[in-house]
Every structure is written in C-alpha cells, then in structure tokens.
Amino acid sequence: MNLNFWENKKIVITGTSSGIGEAILTALKDIPCTIFALDRNPKNLESIHKAEIIPLKCDISLDSDIIEVQKHILAKTDKVDVLFNNAGITTHGRFDETDISVFRKTFDINFFGTVNLTSKLIEPIKRAKGVMIVTSTVSGLYGVPARAAYSSSKSALHAVFESIRIELSEIGVRSIIFCPPYTKTNLRTSGLTGSGEKLNDKQHDGKLLTPDQVAKAMLAAVENKNSRLVTMDSSGFFVKVLRLFAPALLERKMFKKLYNDFH
Numbered sequence: 001m002n003l004n005f006w007e008n009k010k011i012v013i014t015g016t017s018s019g020i021g022e023a024i025l026t027a028l029k030d031i032p033c034t035i036f037a038l039d040r041n042p043k044n045l046e047s048i049h050k051a052e053i054i055p056l057k058c059d060i061s062l063d064s065d066i067i068e069v070q071k072h073i074l075a076k077t078d079k080v081d082v083l084f085n086n087a088g089i090t091t092h093g094r095f096d097e098t099d100i101s102v103f104r105k106t107f108d109i110n111f112f113g114t115v116n117l118t119s120k121l122i123e124p125i126k127r128a129k130g131v132m133i134v135t136s137t138v139s140g141l142y143g144v145p146a147r148a149a150y151s152s153s154k155s156a157l158h159a160v161f162e163s164i165r166i167e168l169s170e171i172g173v174r175s176i177i178f179c180p181p182y183t184k185t186n187l188r189t190s191g192l193t194g195s196g197e198k199l200n201d202k203q204h205d206g207k208l209l210t211p212d213q214v215a216k217a218m219l220a221a222v223e224n225k226n227s228r229l230v231t232m233d234s235s236g237f238f239v240k241v242l243r244l245f246a247p248a249l250l251e252r253k254m255f256k257k258l259y260n261d262f263h
Helices: 017-030 063-076 102-126 148-171 211-223 234-245 247-257
Strands: 010-014 033-040 052-057 084-085 131-135 174-179 228-229
Touching: 010 017, 010 102, 017 033, 017 102, 017 211, 063 102, 063 234, 084 102, 102 131, 102 148, 131 148, 131 211, 148 174, 174 211, 228 234, 234 247
Parallel strands: 010 033, 010 084, 033 052, 084 131, 131 174, 174 228
Antiparallel strands: none
C-alpha cells in the first residue's frame, strides 16, 4: 500500500458498517485524509485517527438520502479523489421462482443506487481527476444459475462503468470494476430470496477470502493506473476467458457446480 498516494485525499466509501466497506475504512483510517463513510446505519467512530472520518446515513436506494449526502460532501469539499461504490445486496433464486419485485429491489440497490450516487458526485470526481471503483462479483461476468437478479444487476453496472471510463478518459478520470471471489461477509444473510424474504444462506463451503484481503487488493487496484476489470483468483480469470472462447464449457461447469443451488 502506497501511503503517499492516499494522503490528503477526499474519499467516499459506501457500505462501511461491515464487510469489505468496513475493511477499506479500517485500512485508511490512520492516513491523513478525509473519508465520507456512508451506510444505512453508520458507525460513530470515537477513536482518534489521523483520517477525518465523517459518517453519513445513506440508503443508496433512496434518492432523498443520496441528495442529502451530496449536500454534505459538497459543503465540505469540491473534489472527490476516490469513490468506493461498495454497498450492495445479493439475491438467490431460480429465475422462474423469482418475483419481479425482487429484481426491482436488487437493481434499486446494486444498479440504480450506485449509478445515482456516482452521477451526483461526478463533477467533484472530474475536478479531482479521480477514481471510481465498484465492488462487483465474478457472478457479474456471466449469468450465474440461481443468481439471475444479482448477476444481471452487477453486469449492468459493468456496462455503465466501462462507458464512463471511455467518456472521461481524456480528462484523467479512471473507472475500475473489481470482482472479488467468495469473501467472508454477511452478504448471504442479508440478501433476498426469490420471493423477497430475507436470505439466510450458509457461507460458501470452499475457500473464502477475508474482507481485509479484498480491501488490500482494492486499494492496490486504485493505485494502479492500468486497472480496469480486476479479479483476484483463478475462478475470475477462467470466467473472463471461458465466456469469450468456450462459453459452452463454462455453462457446463456452472451447471455441475451450482446444480444444488437451483434444484
């Protein structure tokens, strides 16, 4: 981690009360910078840190919350150097058993909320020649069985942030799509089932990364001027490659690996 890169930066992070967002905040809190920590239930950080941490209440699916957050941030600074679009929700369920309201709620948080916040902060990001990074998923690289709502909400984000990257590249603004593998967070116990009930799924039983490991890799991605679509392990690499050169093989592997998820 290049400490000099982060000094005196103005940083916005969504979803900071737990998981990857909290880990990003923890990694940056002892660097002299300003952090706007957004969450539906923001934590009051009473300890003395080198960073100025400003907790802001924000449900990114609510336009009113995002407008208020925009006002608070612009009252404090006219530049945003780094925007971590981290807040999100997961949804598990077969397409033929998923209510359209669940698609809408998933998109309200994962897609429209993220796009809305980015839009509200795009002028201070442009002034800073800043960086936007979105926490996506390997499931956003290809439609995953039993994850139609989740996968589509994330893959739609990819198109937006790729468009932004091209449009704003000439003024020095960067856009990064970050796709971590399975990570030990509470995402699977705070998401939705296909019927809209609270998901209470067990953690993936394979190898899990910690939020700290993912946060460290995300910070490195921001520091790297060549970062675009970033994955962390072989699963992400093979999905990126197979979707282009052997989609039938990729679908067979997904069918076998996730069969129990959609039966």
